[in-house]
Amino acid sequence: MGHDDGRRSFGERVYGVVRRIPRGRVATYGQVAALAGAPRAARFVGFALHANPEPGVIPCHRVVFRDGSMAPGFAFGGPERQRALLEAEGVVFVPPPDGEPAGAAGWRVDLDRCRWEA
DNA sequence: TTTTTGACATGTG
């Protein structure tokens, strides 16, 4: 089974991990990095996902910051778009503290409830 | 081989 796992680049491994994230669950960049074999390469995870993720195949919208927030200039069309996608899958979001400041910017994923467990 | 670059993580103030 595992024969050329180490031959594939780190980015390729990242795609494999992200693809395994079940619907309605989210993972952090650090978590994906750890599952890919590099617990400290969380930065590269984001770089790999933005490089050329097969649209529609790799659910990169299920990867968020450890804080529960997401990248500002997201490639899906904005953080709002990502929040809509996750909410549609059943992911629980926590609204901003004071009602509604800057739209989706304050919204964060409830990692305590929706964190994906490998 | 060295430098540069990132959709990060963590620690302080």
Next chain:
DNA sequence: TCACATGCCAAAA
């Protein structure tokens, strides 16, 4: 709670 600075790692040039 937020803002800023530092550390980390892997890939491309």
